Amino acid sequence: MNKFKFNHQVKITISGVKKMGKKAESSLTPDHVIKNWEELKDYMQKGYPADEKREQVFEDLYHMVRLMCDNVPDMIWAKDRDKKFIFTNRAIAEKLLNARDTMEALGKTDMYFANRERSLHPENKKWHTFGEICTDSDEFVLKTEKPGRFDEFGNVKGEFLFLDVHKAPFRDEKGEIIGTVGCARDVTREKEIEKNLTESEKLFHSLIDNMLDAVIILDFEGSILFANRAAFELVDIDPRTPLQGFHVKDFALGQSMMDIENHQQMVKEDKFGFLGNYQIKDKYGQVKWVEGLGRKIEFQGKVANLVNLRDITPRKKAEEELKNREKLLEGVARMNHILINSPNLKAAIQDSLEEIGSATRIDRAYIFKNHVEESTGRLLTSHWMEWTNGQVEAQLYNNDLQNIPYEKLSPDLITNFTQKKPFYSLSRDLDSYTHEIVEKQGILSLLLVPVLVQDKLWGFIGFDNCTQERNWKEYELTILKTAADSIGSALDRYDFEKALTESENKSKKLIKAIPDMMLVISKEGFIQDYSPKNPELMSIPEKEIVGSNISQMGLSPADLEQILKMIKTTLITNTLETIEYALDVPAGNRYFEARFIKLNEDNVLSIIRDITGRVRDGEMIKSSLEEKDILLREIHHRVKNNMQIISSLMNLQIKYENSPEAINILKESQGRVKSMAMVHEKLYKSKSFSMINFKDYLTRLVSDILYTYDLISHIDWKLDMDEIKITMDLAIPLGLIIHEMVSNSAKYAFKKDENGRIDISMKMVDDRFFLRVADNGVGIPEDIEWGETDTLGLHLIDALVKQIDGVIKLDNSQGTSYEIIFPPMSYVNRG
Template sequence: MFDIFLVEDAGLEASDLKEKLESLGFTVNVASEIENVKEFKPDIVLIYTTPERMIEWSVKDLTVPFTFLIDFKDKAVFTGPHCCIDKPLNLEEIKQCTHFVFNKIILEEERYKNLFKYIDTCVAVYQPVDNGKDFIIKDFNRAAEQTEQVKKENILGKRVTEIFPGVEDFGLLEVFKRVYKTGNPEHFPISYYKDDRISGWRDNFVYKLPSGEIVAVYKDVTRQKQLEEELKEKEQLYRSIFDNTGSATAIIEEDTTISLCNKEFEELTGYSKEEIEGKKSWTKFVVEEDLEKMKRYHKLRRMDLSLAPRNYTFKLRDRWGKIRDIQLTIGMIPGTGKSVASLVDVTELRNAERKIRESREKYRAVVETAPNGVLIFDKFGRVVEVNKRALEISGFRKEELIGKDIKELAPRVRIDLVEIFDLFERAIKGEKIKEKVRSFTNLKGEKIYYIAYPSILRKNSEIMGLSLIIEDVTERYKAEKKIKESLMEKETLLREIHHRVKNNMQIIQSLLSLQAARMKEEETQRLLQECQGRIRAMSMVHEHLYQSETIAKINIKEYIEKLLEDLVILYKAKIKKKLKIEKIQLDLDTAIPLGLIINELATNSIKYAFPNGKGTITIKLTKQKNKIKLTIADDGIGLPENIKPEKTETLGLKLVNILTKQLNGKITHKTKPGTKFKITFPQNLKN
C-alpha cells in the first residue's frame, strides 16, 4: 500500500482520520508542518487545514500529490490540489479520493517509465552512498544500455565506480558529488571517457531529485565529435590544398569581389591578401582587350555553367603593370554564387613554345639539307618524317613513305628487316653499335651501300619513336673495295719477296757452309760459321713475316724460341734455356736488328760461358709502357777482365753496340758471376 503524510493544522484533531486511513490499509504519518514531508518521503499528502491557510499551503514546494480536507471546495480548486474532500469527512469519499490520486500517480509513473525507457537520450539514475562519496546505479534506460554496452539487470545495485572505472578521471564523479551536496544542476561539457571496456565522447547534464537521487541525462556524441574532427580535417585539407595547389587560386563572389586567395595569387599579382580579399575585383587585373569577354563569361556561368568555357587564356596585369599570359581554369561552387579560379602563369611556357617552334624550323631545315638520309618512325614503326636526301637514296616519293609501316616498305627495296630490327633493339638497350656497311636496291634498280645509325626518341623515359640516319657510302665502298684488292695484290707480292729473300739467304748460308768445309784454318771456319749464324737470324725474320697473318708484323716470341733452339742444335750444346718472352708484335725494322743482337749474345754464351758444357741461358723480353726491355744472361764464367763490351774490338760485341744504336736503345752489362746484358729501346722506331 501507499504511504500517506497527514498534516494537521490550527489545532484540528487528525487522530480520528489517521485511524480511519490506517483501517483502509494505508501507512499514515502525522505532523504539524509540511516541511516534515522530506523526512518521511510519502506517496501522498493530506492537508487538514482552514480556508485561510489554503493559499499558503498551495505555494509550498510540494513534489508529491496533495489533497485538502476542508469546507468551501470551490475555493480550494484554485489552489491546484490533486483532490479536495468536503466536510464532514466521509470515509468512503476519502477512500475514493485517495485511490483516485494513487491511480493518477500510477498512470503518471507508467508514462514516465515509457518515456524513460524509449527516449533516445541516455538517462541514468544513481542512489548516493557513503554520504555522497559514491553512487549506486538505480536505473538505466535503453539508450544508456546501448551506449554503454551493458544490460540493465547486470548493473543495477552496483557502484558507478565499479561499472565505469574511468568515471573519476573522466571528472563526472566530482560533478555527482557537487550536485548531491549543493542541489544545483550542472552541465558537464563534452568530454572523452575511456576505460578498458568502452570509450567515447559524452555530453552530460546532472541534477538532483527531491528523493536525493542523482540523474544524469546525457548523449553519446562520439559520432558527432568524429564528424567534427573529419570536418576539421577536411577543412584543413581543403585549406592546405587551396594554399598549396601550386597555382594561384582565388574564390570570386557574384559581384566580382575576390573573397579569398592563396599565396601564389599574391605572388602573381604583387598584392597582399589584406589588399585583395574583400576589397579588389578580379576585373582590376585583366587587360582591356580581354575584360568584356570575361565579364560576359562571369554572368553566363552563373546562369548556366555550360554557357561559359571552363578553360581559356587571358592576359593579366600585375601591380607593376607587367603583362602575363595566364591559363585560367574556373568553376562554380555548388549551391552558391561563388566561383573558384585557378590561374597558371604560362608566360614562360609561351616563350618556350615560340622557341620550340623556331627550333623545330631550324631542325627541319638542318634535317632537310642534311647530306645523309633521315627517317623518323613512331613507336609503331610507321614513317612520320623523311628528308629530301632519304628520298633521293631510296627512290620513293614522300607520299609513298609517310604513314607507311617499315615492314611494308622493306621488301620493296630488299632491306633485311631482321638486321634493322636488331639495330633498333640494341639501340633501345643502349648498346654501342659498330659501323657496318649494308646494302639495298632502290626503286631505280641501283645497289646502294649504306651505314645505318639508329637512335631512340624518348620523352620522360618513354619511347616515343625511332630515327634512322642512312649514310650513303656507295662510292666510298667501291673505292675501298678497289684499295683492298690492290692491297691484297701488294701483300701477295711482299710475301713472295720475303720468301725469295729468305731463300736467297739460305743459298748464301749454304755457300758459306761449303766454303767453311774446304777451309783448313780454324779461325776462317769460325768466322764463316758466325756469318752463317747472322744470315740465319735475318733469314728467319723474313720466313716468319711471309708466314704470319699480317705481313708487316712478326710474332717475336716464336722467333726467339726458334732462333735459340737452332743455336743450341748448331753448337751441340747441353745447356738449359729459360725464356720469358711476352707476345709482342714487331715490324721488320725492329725485328732484324733485335734478332741479330740475340744471335750474337746467345752465341757468345753458348761458345765461351760454359767450359764444362753445362749451364743455363736466360732470355727475357718485356714491354713497359712504350719501351721494350731485352735481358740476356748466363750463369757461366763471365767475361774476361780485359774485355769491355762498350769498347771491345771483337766483331760480335761491336755489332751488338751498332745494332743497339740503330734501335735508339741503351745497353748495360754485369759480369761475374755469369754475364748479363740489358738493352732497352722504344717500341715504335718510326716515332
Template sequence: MSPPISRSPRSVVHGFAFPRTAPREGQSLQTELGTALYPLLQLLGQLLKVPLVYLELAQPGSDPHSSSKGILYRDPQGIPAGEPFNLNASPGAEQWPFHESFLLQTEQGIRLADLHLLDCHPRQLSSFEREQIDLVALSLKHILLQAQEHRQTLEQLQSQLQDSRSTAARYQQIFENAVEGIFQTTLEGKYLVANPALAHIFGYESPEDLMHNVSDIGTQIYSDPEQRAEFIQRMLREGQVVNFEHQVCCKDGRLIWISLNARTIYSDQGDPLYFEGFVTDITASRQLKERQQQLEEARRESEHRFLQLVENTQQLFWITTVYSKELIYVSPACEAIWGRSAEEAYANPQAWIRQIHPDDRWLFPTILKAQSEGKSTDVVFRIYHTDGRLIWLRERTFPIADKEGKIYRVAGIVEDITESKQLEAERRRIEQAWQQSANHFRQIFELAPNGIALVDLQGRFIQVNDAFAQIVGYTPEELKHRQQLDILHPEDVNPLLEANEALLAGKVSVSQRQIRYTHRSGQVVHVLFQATLLTDEEGQPTQFLNQVIDISARVEAEIALKESEERFRQSFEWAPIAKAMTHVDGTYLQINAAFTETLGYTLEDLKGKTVLDITHPDDIATTLENSNRLLAGQVHQCEQEQRYIHKNGQIVYAILRITLVRTAQGDPSYFLSQILDITERKQAEAALRQSELSLRGIFQQSALGISIVDHRGHYLKVNPALEEILGYSAAELTHMSFCDLTHPEDIQEDWQLFQEVLNGQRDRYHLEKRYIHRSGKVVWCRLAVSAVRDPEGKNLFIIGICEDITEEKRAKLQIQAALQEKEVLLREIHHRVKNNLQIISSLLRLQADQIKSRKYARVFKDAGSRIQAMSLIHEGLYQSNNLAAVDLKQYLHNLISNLFHSYGVNPESIRANIRAEGIRLNLDDAVLCGLIINELVTNSLKYAFPKGRSGEIEIHFSQTRKYTQLRVSDNGVGLPPNFDFKETQSLGLQLVATLTDQLQGKIQLRSKPGTTFIITFPRSEP
C-alpha cells in the first residue's frame, strides 16, 4: 500500500477556479469534478490558513510530470484575484516563500493529481497540519478514483450513443425487430413510443395495447414504486442509467426481472423532454444459479462423451506436459495418421519428429515456445507416412491450466488435410484460370466498341463500360446502382420487362429488339438491344448481360428517308401533271391519278403493257431513240412532244419529259416520266387558227394588252401591246403563266377569281393588279378576264385584256400628295384663325378689366367668351386628324372648363355633365352649336345658382338618322312664370334664337324645375 500522498516535483500550470454550485446538465465531466473537489480545497486552505491551494489534475494517458489543468482555491484576503501566480517558482523564491507539493496516486502507482500549497510568507507544517492534509488527500483521492470510473462509464455510454446514431438509418427496422424492448416515455410515466418486443416482455399483444392500457408506469409496471422514484431521480440527476435491474408486473400478473438502460433527452435550452432506452428480460439469468449444478453434471457427462468422441474420431488427439516432456494421452487415430500405433507413441514420444518434412521442422521450436507461454497454436506441415506417402497435417494446440491458472498440460488435435490441400491446389488452379478468363472478359468489357451493361434481376445497373456510358451521356459511376428504367423511353418499358420475364422463364435464351434510351441531354437515343441471362453454378439466374449498339444515326437516316419517300410519294400521287415510273424495259411500275385522268388507264389496265403499247406509232422511233440516249448516259433528261392513245381510242397530245434514275452504284434503275397534256392547247391552237385571220388585225393592232391562256394560266398567245407592257417576247411568254409575272401580293386574289371563271361561278372579272416587268419594275394594269366556251359550255380558252395604268396611278399619287399639302395648309389656317380669335378674346378681356362700369365690362367679357367658343372650334380642328368634322365631346369639355374659369366657378359646387359620345359635326354646325352652348351655360352660371348655391348643368347631344338634338339644362332656380325668351331683351337669348334659325332648327324651353333648352336641327354629314 502506497501512502495517500507524497512530495511531487513542481511543474508549470495555469490554475483556474471552478464554480461552487452544482454543474448543470450538459456540462463536462471536468466541471462536475471541479464542483466536487473545490469544497475540499477550500476547507484545506481555511484549516491551514494557506492563501493558495491548487490541485493539478493528471490527464488520462499523459506523462505523470506533464503540465495539465487543475482546480484552484485562492483566498481573496491573502492573494488578490487579479494577481498572477507561477507554480514554477522554487521554494523560498520571492513570490512563494512557502510551496509544498503532494502527489496523489493509485495503489498501482498511477498519478492522479498533485496537490500544491503556496503562501507568500515562509512557514513550517506541523504534524497536526500534515495529518489534516492526509485526511483531505484521502478524500481527494477517493473522489478522483470515482471520477475516473465515472469517466470510463460515461465513455462507454457515449460510445453506445455514437453507435446508435451511426445506425439511425436502420433504427426503424431494428426498432420493430429488436429482441430487446425499446421505449420513449414522458417524465410523468406515460409511454410515447414502444416496440413489439417491449409489449411482448410485459405480456401485451401489441405496442398499441401496451400504450393504451398503461397510463402510469410507476403504478402499473413497477412492482416497487420506490424503484421508479429512484429511476426518475437518477435520470434527472445523471441523465442516464445503465443496467438498472428491478422487478416489473406483466399484464397477466407475472413478476419478471428486467435490466433497464435509458437516457434523458434534453431540449436545446437544457430542459429534460422525455426518457428513452432499452429493456432486457433477465428473468432467466436470475435462475442461472439454480441451473449451475445441472450444468456441472452436464459437464462431467460431456467429458465422458468427449473421451468417447476422441477415441472414435479420425482426428488425432493428444495431451502432453509442457515442452512435450511426457506424453499423457494419444488417441487411436495415431496409427492411421502417422503409421505408428499408440503404444509405439507412448514408448518413443519423440519419434514423430523424424517423420516431419525437413522444410517444415523449423516451425516446432516456435510452437514449443508458444505452448510454454500458454498460447494456442495452429500450424500446417507435412510428414512422411511410414508407408512413404507425403501427407499434409493441420495441428491445433491449446493450453490446459490448473485451478490456480498455471499451465501444466498442452492438448492438441491433428487432422489429415491432404485431400483438402489437393482440393485447394485444384481450386487455385481453377481460380487462376477463372482469373485469366475474368481478365479477358474485363478487357473485352472495357474495350468493346459497343455498349455493355451488367444489370441485376431488379433492373439496377451493376457495371457498365465506357461505350455504354457515352451512349446515354452518363458516367459509369452515375449509372451504378441506378435503375435501367430511369433512362429507358416510357414506351419501351413494358416491352423490355416482358422480354426479361421471357428470359427468366427460359422461353428464350437471347432477347433482341430495338429500344430507345433517354440521353442525359434529353435527346432520344435509338439502340439495337440484346440481353442474355447469366446464371450461377446451380443454374440460378443472377444478372442480365445487356449489349447495345447506337443506331441513332441510322434511325434518323431511315426516318429522313421515309419522310423523303413520303414527300416523293405525295408529290407523285397528287401532282397535277401525269407521272409514271417504268422499268428500263418499258413496263409500268407505278402511275399517279393525273396519269389515269389524262390517258384513262389504271395500273391494273397497264399490266403486261409497255410504254410503246400506248404510244402513237409515228412517235415510237423518237421514244426509243431518247430512251437509248438516257441508258447510254449521253443525256440526263429528254423532252419531246408525243402522242398517246387514250383508253377510249382518242389521240392525246402531250409534252413528255423522261429522266433515268440510277442506283447508288450507277446502274439504271427506272424511268421517271412526266406527261403534260397539251390536247386542249392543240385544240385551242386549231380554233385560234380558224379565227386568226379575222381577229389577227384587231389582236395585233390593239393598244390594250391581249392574252389567251389555258386553264392552267399558261399563255397561249399574246399581242405586241402585252409584249410592250411586260417586256417579254411572245415566244418567251408562251413558256410562262400569268402567275409567273404577277406581283406576289396580287397572285392569291387573281388566281381565286381565275378559278371562279373556270368553274363557271362568274363569266368575267375586273381587277387592278401589278405585273413584274422584265426589267424588274412594277407595272400597274387594269385587267378584264373572261372565258371563251364552246356551245356545250366547255372552256376553250381564257382571254385577258389589260390596260397599263401606271401613269394613272402615278397621277393619283401626285393628287394625294397635293391633297396632303392642302390639308397641311388648311390646318395652318385653322391654327392661325384660332390664334387670332384668342388674341381678340384676350384683348376684349383686357379692355373689360379697364372699364369701370360693370355693365359694359360684362358686355366685353361676354363677347370674349363668344369669340373663345369659336376659337376652340378651330383649335380642335387643328389638332384633329379629320379637318371636316369636330369631336364635340372634347370641344365641350374645353368650352365648359374655360367658362367655369372665366366666371370663377368651383367645379365641386356646380358640376357639368356632358354627354356627347360619338357626336361629330361639320365646321359650320359646330361653330353655331358652340355659340349657343356658350350663351346658355353663361346664363346658367349667372342666374341659376344665386348666393353660392350648388347644382348641375347638363349638356346632352343625340342624333337620329335625320336630326341632331341639343339639350342644355340646369337644376337651378328656373325662369319666371310666363317667360317668353323670344320677346326678351337679353342679347344672349336673342343670339341663341338667331343661331338656331341659322341651323334651320327649332327651340323649346322648359322650366320648373330648373331650366331646359331643347334645340333640334337637321343632321348634316361632316
C-alpha cells in the first residue's frame, strides 16, 4: 500500500507525478516542486485526461496523506455535520477512541466509543470521562463557521488525558460546510508541569510572604524589584503599594547607604554573599537596625541581589543597654573602691559623685543630708555635695536648697522614701512646691535615691537631667540603689571607725585594768602578741614569749592537743571555746582557765585567768558537799526507819486490840505513816535529796493501800499522769491527800468482793495542777459538807488542800470523784 517513503518532509515533484500515469502535457519542468493543493489540482486537470488513470492518482495521493497522518504523534480527524468520523489517523484511534484501527471509527461519533469504554468497565466510573465536562467544540465550529482552539480533557483507559485541540470548518468545492476537521496534541505532561510550576510558584510566594524576615531583590543600581510582606511591614508601608520607583536610598541612613553600595559591588563581582548591619528608617522616620545577607541571582532576565533582612533593633537596643549597664556597674565599682580606700570621707564621696554621674550620663549628681530642726523637731534636708558635667549651672550654694522641710515635698517622694524605694519623676508631673524648686534649676526629670545609715533615712542622692526628659530603667534603679547603699555604708563605717578609735582608746585603758593575761595566738599555735600581768605565771621567759609556740609552755600532751583543736574550731565557727588546765610555772603548780575568741581569719585572742584559788576552794566545797550528801541521805534513811518502827508498833498494837473501831483507826494511822515514810525512802535512794518521781511514788502507794484492804484482786485502778518530779514539801501533803481519798474508796465505795475501779490522774494545764481521784462505787452521802463533818479523813483532806493553796470539788453523782486544783509552787519540777 505504501508507495512513498518519507524522511522528515514530503516533496511532490512533476517527475514524481508522472510516474503515477502517462506523460503529462505541461510547461512545468520535471523538477518543479508543487507548493500547494491548488497547484497540484491545476496540474492534474491540465496534464491528465478524465479517465481511469485519474482515480489511480487520487488513490495514491490518499495513501500519501494517510501515511503522513498516521506517522505524526498528533491526533488528526475529520467529521461530517452529524459529528461522525469520516477520517481518523492512527493516533486518535489508539489514544482517544480505543478503536481497532482507523477504519472502525468511520461513520461513528466519539460518544460511541466513549459509551463502549464505559460499558466495558462499569465498576470504574473514572475509566472513561473524556468529554463529560468539556464544551461541544464541534457544535461551536459548526455554528460560528470559524476555526477555534479548545482545551479538552478527561480520563481515557483510567489515565488522565489533556488535549490542545484545533478545529476548523470542512468545506466542499462550493464552499459549503460539510463537517469539521481537527487535530489535537497530547499536552498532559506539559499541563502537569505547568500545574506543578503554578503550585510551586504559589507555594514560593506563600513562603516568602509568610517569612518573618524581610526579603527584597535589588538591581545593582539600588532599585527595589521585589519585596515580601515582611519587607513592607519593616518600613511600615502597605504591602499593596506598588514597588515602582522605590530605591534603597529611600530607607538607608548615612553611613549605612555607603556600606550598602560597597556590599552591592562585592555581590555583583561574585566575591561572596555579604553580611552587614545597616540603619534604616521607616515612613514615619523611626530608626531601625537590620542585618542583611546578599546573594547574586538572576531575576527577570538580569542579574540582581537577593537580600535577606532581619530586624535586629531589639538586639541592638539590648546591646546598648548592656553596654550602659556595664558602664554603670564599672562606675559603681570604682565608686566603691574610692569609698573603701580613701582616708578622707568627704573627698571620697565627692569623687564618687563624679564616677556615678559620668556612668549614668546625667547632667548633675548631688547629695542632700537630713537634720532635725531644734526648735520644732521637724525633719529638714539640705544640699551637701554636688557634681555637674560642666554643661549645667552648679547649685551647691543655692540657698533655696537648704533646710527644706520634708513635709512640703511631694507626698509620693515621702511614701517611696518611707518604703526605702527610689523616687523619679518628670518635672512637669511634680506637685507645685517641688516643681517650683526643680524648675529654677532647669531640671526636666530627676531621680532621688534614699541613703540609709543603720536602716534610718540619712538623706538622698539625686540625679538631674536638664537637656532632655528621661525614664529610668529598673536595672538602673537597682544599681543606683546599690550605689546609695555604698555611700550609706561608707558614712556608717566612718562613724563606726570613729567610734572604734574611741573604743580602742577605752579598751587599752580597760585592758590595763584587767588582771587576766591575754595572748594573740595563730592557728598554728604561735604567740603573736601578749599582755602579761604577772611574769611568774608564764612558763616562758617574757622576752621569748612573742614568736614562741604554745607547745613550749609545758602543757600536757592532752591539754596541748585540746587547745590546738579549740583554736581551729574558734576560727571556723566563730564560737567561744573554754578549757581549764594545770601548769607548772615559776610561781608553782597553778590552775588556769583559757578562753579563745576569734580575732581575725588567722588568729584568736586567748584570755587566761589564774583560777588556782577557785579550784582549791571548789575542791573544799566539793568535799564539804559530799559530806552533806552523806548526812542528808543518812537523815532520810533514819527518818524512814523511825517511821517504819512507828508503823511496826502500830501493827503490834493492832494485834492486841479487840475493838474494830480502834483497829481501823490504827490501820489508817499506819497507812499515813507509811505514805510519809515512802517519801523519805524515795529521797535517800534518789540522786537528788530534794525531788522525787511522783508517778513512781503513787504507783507504790496505791498498790499498798489496796493490798492492805485486801482489794488488790478485784479492784482495778489506773494512774494517768506525766513523769513529774516534786519536792518533799509537796510530796508529803499530796501523798497524804491521795492516801485518804483512795482509802475512803477502798473502805466505803464497794461492797464485799464487789468488782470496782479507781482512777487517778494528774496533769498540768496553764501552769496549774489538776488532780482527780474517782471511783465507781456507791458514793459519799449527799449531806456531807467540807469543814462540817466529823470524819478525820475528810478533815485531814480539807486541811492538806489548804496547805498546798488548792481548791477541792466533790462530785458523788456517779460514784465519788475528788477534783483538786493547786499551783505548782516553786518546788515543782516537770521531768
